[in-house]
Every structure is written in C-alpha cells, then in structure tokens.
Amino acid sequence: MTALTPPLPRLTPESDFYWTSGATGTLSLLRCSACGFYLHPPTPQCRACGSADVAPQPVSGRATLFTFTVSYQQLLPSIPAPYVVGIVALEEQDDVHITTRIVGVDLDEVRIGMPLQVRFEQHDDVYLPLFAPVPA
Ligand SMILES: [Zn+2]
Structure with missing residues (x-):
C-alpha cells in the first residue's frame, strides 16, 4: 500500500463479492x-421477507444522485481536493443507497437526480465502485 492508495475495505466472507465484483466490470x-429484494449493505437474512436464501447478483450499475457534498479539504494524499462524496440510489431499487465518490464531472455540474454509471477503481483485489455521469 502506497500513499496513493486510499483506505481499503477488509475483505470478509460476507462482503468480498461486493468489493471484488468490479473484476468482471459489473457491480x-x-x-x-x-422476493427479489436487494440487500445493501449485505445481511444474512432478507429485510423484506426474512428469507435466508440470499446471493450476490449482478446489477446494471446505473443510479441517480440522491445527495452529495463537496469536500474542499484534502484528507487523503490519494484523493485530491476538491472532490464529491455522493449517495447514489440504484436503478433496480431506489432505496438501495451507496455512499461513494462522484467522478468525471465538474463540481458546478453536479446535480441531485443526475443519472450515473458505476466505474471501478482497482487496488489489488479490491475494485472501489465510484460513479460518473452517464455520457449525454
Ligand atoms: Zn426477501
């Protein structure tokens, strides 16, 4: 790990699929x-129906920006300020929210509700899911 590596999640049996799924280009x-309910963060039992029959499944990676903030303070050497921290709502189920960085967009063009697409930033086995605007 170098100074340009952001803090990475620890891979666990419960969550490693999430952090490594970007290897296939798919979240x-x-x-x-x-019942089809998506569980994020992952839980061993369905919050909607109680079933324990849960498994990772690929999603489109499409989302809309639910809310965001701009950090003007550089907290990590690996992430130059200013940068956008966003919460995105997944297309498949809009109460699935992912906290992430919004990349590939000028600060003054970031808007709540804007359509986004996942992209991955690879660090060894971990693929951080970041989100960027869908090209017009
Ligand atoms: Zn269920």
Missing part, C-alpha cells in the same frame, strides 16, 4: 432469491 449486490 454485484446481495439479493433475496425468494
């Missing part, structure tokens, strides 16, 4: 096989 979330 995966835990989904209930009984």
Whole structure:
C-alpha cells in the first residue's frame, strides 16, 4: 500500500463479492432469491421477507444522485481536493443507497437526480465502485 492508495475495505466472507465484483466490470449486490429484494449493505437474512436464501447478483450499475457534498479539504494524499462524496440510489431499487465518490464531472455540474454509471477503481483485489455521469 502506497500513499496513493486510499483506505481499503477488509475483505470478509460476507462482503468480498461486493468489493471484488468490479473484476468482471459489473457491480454485484446481495439479493433475496425468494422476493427479489436487494440487500445493501449485505445481511444474512432478507429485510423484506426474512428469507435466508440470499446471493450476490449482478446489477446494471446505473443510479441517480440522491445527495452529495463537496469536500474542499484534502484528507487523503490519494484523493485530491476538491472532490464529491455522493449517495447514489440504484436503478433496480431506489432505496438501495451507496455512499461513494462522484467522478468525471465538474463540481458546478453536479446535480441531485443526475443519472450515473458505476466505474471501478482497482487496488489489488479490491475494485472501489465510484460513479460518473452517464455520457449525454
Ligand atoms: Zn426477501
């Protein structure tokens, strides 16, 4: 790990699929096989129906920006300020919110509700899911 590596999640049996799914270019979330509800953050049991029949499933990676803030303070050497921290709502289920960085957009063009697409920033086995605007 170098100074240009952001803090990375520890891979656990419960969450490693999420952090490594970018290796295939696709974001995966835990989904209930009984009722179809997406579970993020992952839980061993479905919050909607109680089933324990849950498994990772690929999603589109499309989302809209639910809310955001701009950090003007550089807290990490690996992430130059200013940068945008956003919470995105997933297209498949809009109460699935992912806290992430919004990249590939000028600060004055960031808008709540803007359509976004996942992109991955690879650090060894970990693929951080970041989100960028969908090209017009
Ligand atoms: Zn369920």
